[in-house]
Amino acid sequence: MDKWILKLVLFCCRLLVRQGVDFERLKIIAETKLIMDRRRVYLNWRQRQQRENSNPLMVTLIVYAFLGLYAGFMVFVTRSLVISAIIIHAYILFMMTMTMITDFSSVLLDTADNQIILPKPVNSKTLFVARLVHILVYLLQFTLALSIFPVVFLFIAYGFLVGITSIATVLLTVAFAVFITYLLYAAILRFSNEQKVRDIVGYFQIFMTIFFAVGLQVLPRLVNFGNLLDNFQLQAYSYFLPPVWMALTLESVQQFNFDSIHSLMIACALLLPLFTFWLMIKYLAPSFARKLAALNNDAGTKKSGIPYTQRRKSISEKLSSFLCRSKSESAGFETVWKITGRDKGFKIQFYPSLAYMLVFIFIFVFKSGRDVNTLWENLPGSRMFLFFIYLPMLSITSAITFVSYNENFQASWVYQSTPVGRPGQIIIGGLKALFLKFFIPAYLILFAFAFYVWGTDILDDFALGFFNNLAIFLLIASLGDHYLPFSRQPNVKQQSGRFAQVILQLLVIAALVGLHYLLLTNDWMIYSLIPVSATGCFLLLRTIRNLRWVEISF
Amino acid sequence: MPVIRITSLKKEYSRNYVLKGITLSMDAGQIVGYIGPNGAGKSTTIKILTGIISDFEGEAIVMDMDVRKNPVEIKQKIGYIPEQAALYDVLTPIEYLRFVGKLYQLEDSLIEKKSWELLRLFDLADKAKSRMNGYSKGMKQKVLLISGLIHNPEIIFLDEPLSGLDANAVILVKEILSQLKLSGKTIFYSSHIMDVVEKISDRIIIIDKGEVIADGSFETLKNNASQGSLENIFTALTGSSEQHQNTAGQFIDVLKS
Known part of the structure; x- marks a missing residue:
């Protein structure tokens, strides 16, 4: 053309x-x-x-x-x-x-x-x-x-x-x-x-x-x-x-x-x-x-001349010191935190999936076929908060894949030249950063909204939901192929994920959410499930942290 | 007491041997130049010795440890600066060195202190807090050098470390290598820039097509080849000097046509 x-x-x-x-x-x-x-x-x-x-x-x-x-x-x-x-x-x-x-x-x-x-x-x-x-x-x-x-x-x-x-x-x-x-x-x-x-x-x-x-x-x-x-009427300003x-x-x-x-x-x-x-x-x-x-x-040379003692620690550096167990883990945590905030390639892939959260809410409002006011009035009587609990997970799990890509994927040689015994430590550090940086804020906002609508009734559900979400997040990370952060070339033909694996993922997610739905009315069951879910998270965390080099894909 | 011992080292890629049985041993406190044309097997040798490639034939012992069995312990004691190395350039050099330093299991405060000092010595202190995507190739190379040396390794493997550095930095790096040698470090230096190797190496090993074809001090090699500079030795040993002249002649002919 x-x-x-x-x-x-x-x-x-x-x-x-x-x-x-x-x-x-x-x-x-x-x-x-x-x-x-x-x-x-x-x-x-x-x-x-x-x-x-x-x-x-x-x-x-x-x-x-x-x-x-x-x-x-x-x-x-x-x-x-x-x-x-x-x-x-x-x-x-x-x-x-x-x-x-x-x-x-x-x-x-x-x-x-x-x-x-x-x-x-x-x-x-x-x-x-x-x-x-x-x-x-x-x-x-x-x-x-x-x-x-x-x-x-x-x-x-x-x-x-x-x-x-x-x-x-x-x-x-x-x-x-x-x-x-x-x-x-x-x-x-x-x-x-x-x-x-x-x-x-x-x-x-x-x-x-x-x-x-x-x-x-x-x-x-x-x-x-x-x-x-x-x-529709034209306003005066519209003539401009x-x-x-x-x-x-x-x-x-x-x-x-x-x-x-x-x-x-x-x-x-x-x-x-x-x-x-x-x-x-x-x-x-x-x-x-x-x-x-x-x-x-103009190469943009500006002399800062600040001596190193005045350097303030960034958020990720402060957080990593009490969230990470080993040096490798905090290296993964800090680097994933910093690069996900700066790399355009990551942002372009991931931010739209964050925006999908809004799309889901929008579709949900439209699908109901009622106007916003009736919807709002009926909301406290409904069980819609379950939707809010599991909504962010749909978007945020995609970050697990995106974080393995980077334009500078060749820079991942340092993982191999340095004495990293368990690469799983770097991966778990990265996963912690993703969860903390993207999931927690979204979850808190949705929780604040749900708390406003439903009150204290939903506290237990959000507590269980938190651990279930974390479990799903870790499960998806541990079932897929394992890549070190920023180590894969973008735009190359992506291997299609193993079908059985995807089905298994969906089944486990459906089981967790379904169980939560069935037990909604049963408060003590919800409370007793929280430690179960938390134990699951702990076990998954340990599995990923112990990943060996042979289990890493390149 | 040799710090590196390689015995009949072989490596194949898709049924094609890039290393065809290399046997070498190196003593501590030496600068060894490892030279060869592209595809000779220089980088492969270094990757095996640094524990990055573990799938090979023969034996490789670094500091009395088998690279197959103790890669992590070896990596802790060696430094590696690869050819055309990439780094995560959305980070600032301080952040990048913090990342690498932690992978070397160093203490935060020590990394911080060393990074600033070393960057200052490389004239990068005023840019230490700006992201490296605005850096020139030479500036990135300096950061890479620091990242490979920050844990004070015993053996340093360098793969074309001077590419992209400006003239002053080249002199500085050469001087740093000489002084590292004086303090007892071993330097394994791979390059095709004859000039640099000739001046700083105690021993020169020339490899071609996966085999060692010459080994000795510059003087020995020179006497053997009875020719002037190392470059001539190199081309004589790899047998491609006439071919170059020929190709150049044809090139001119085509331009004239």
Whole structure:
């Protein structure tokens, strides 16, 4: 697809630019960059991307088109053109901006051109136009994927004129998205340290991944919500929002209504993106390029000069001293605690599964088919707290797998070169860190909520639940293959887990939760089960701690 | 009394022997250069001696302990700095050294004190609290050197330790190695950089295709080969000098075409 768009863009270029551009070189530069685009690994789809020759860009575009399909359904769901158009344009604006920030940042922030292309006999105008062509092709691909369904639906529902106009408004929205991205980058670049810039981009990437994970679950369900939007009124402030300009432009085309407010909106829709675009090329882009160049020269040297005695111990270092039995164990604990908080690869994989907790609650509320108020009133009489007790476990067990991966997996040589007698000690340290860092806070929040609703009745259940959760967590860790923390290469073909093992896991979990459910009314049984469960945890803990080298996989 | 004894050491990878029967013994307080082209079996030998690979034929004794039977005890007394070593660079050097130090079973306070001192000596004190993903290759290499020496090992295995270091650091590391030797440590040094090996080694062992092809002091080797620098000895011994000239000639021809 990108080849066709490239041809189209190059054709337009030939018409517009005559002098000083070498089209053969322009073409080869743009083509090469598009090939690299196709191969760039999209962080959002890390897990699914396993074969090297697959086309991650295409997968991303298909997912975008799929999400666009849902946004496009708004055209049929609501009878109001304005509302559906606002949703469609807001969606495109949001997605374009986020894509530009998270994905295209690697292209925009890349200064390799200066080293690779500038020393070759290519004049600067050709290079400039080539970059422009590349960005245009990139943008048009995503625009096409995002807007193909909404625009087609607009054609079907409101006829030719609105359809044609919507193509223009979509393109104007994309121009605005580019401007917003540039503004954001200009702001980020104030942190002159390259590492900071990459960190911030990383946070956006994590946010996007969570958005996708949650969005794919929630958006389709929101379509039923459309009827609620029919009695929707535009507030005064909404006239400042770009999607509203676009929507009202479409409306005035549909109704041939050019009163003052509609004319004003058309003017905004047409002129503001063009004006900001001009502003960007004229002022923002040059200063952006200068800052970018400065960025690569600045190694970020700041002298701290703090003598070591003043160094404060981090939380993990304080905790490990009384939670871990051996040195190896506390090494595992501290390192897992620190790296899980910093490594982007881990965060991108794991944070969405944390966000799934919210999705489960959301689905649970929606599935009930009742409105939130009745649900709330019936809650204290129900046994829903059991759901809250075991909810975090679903998300947090995934960390056991994710923590074995790291971009720097080669660094795991230290485990072998150092005198580690029982690698199980490192693993148990890591598991403790994961449980303490991710499970406990989630459990405490859910407990606080449950305590507010059900009162002291649920104390025993949460106590038993705590040990059951810990037992499940340790059980899953001890049944699977054992890997030392951060020792596996990500993106390699993952071995499919042994089927029998997974079934066994599920059976044990079902048995524990089922038993808890059956005994809910029987307080003394719950209390007497707590020591049983705690003993189970202790035994599992000991089994894992005693793992030998032969039991570790690499 | 030799600290390292290897007897007819063999190692096969998928029916292909990378070590074809190496027999060596090394005394304490020596710097031994272990040289060979890529794929000669240098790293494999070191991995066996450091207890990382336990599946091999023959016998390997380090400090009177069998590497198959007592790998943990041996690892406690040796230091290993591998080739192109990676480290967890989202950590700061202090945190990384704390991690490795704990794996060496050192006391927290001792790790902390030693780390700061050693980083300061390597001119890294002002960056000791920033994460290493902004570090250059040479700076990471310095941290790795420290991490392999922090427990004051008796024998030090180094696999291309100078790659990526700047000129000053190379001189410093050479000096450190010489002084370690003076304090009685044994250094087993694998490299293909002839220049460095020639100057600091007491003994040079050249291996190729899994076999020892020369063993002795630089002087002995030089006399044997009756040629100038060690590099010439090396190419003469591995028999590839003419081939290089040939390839270079063809390269120029293609450029001209």
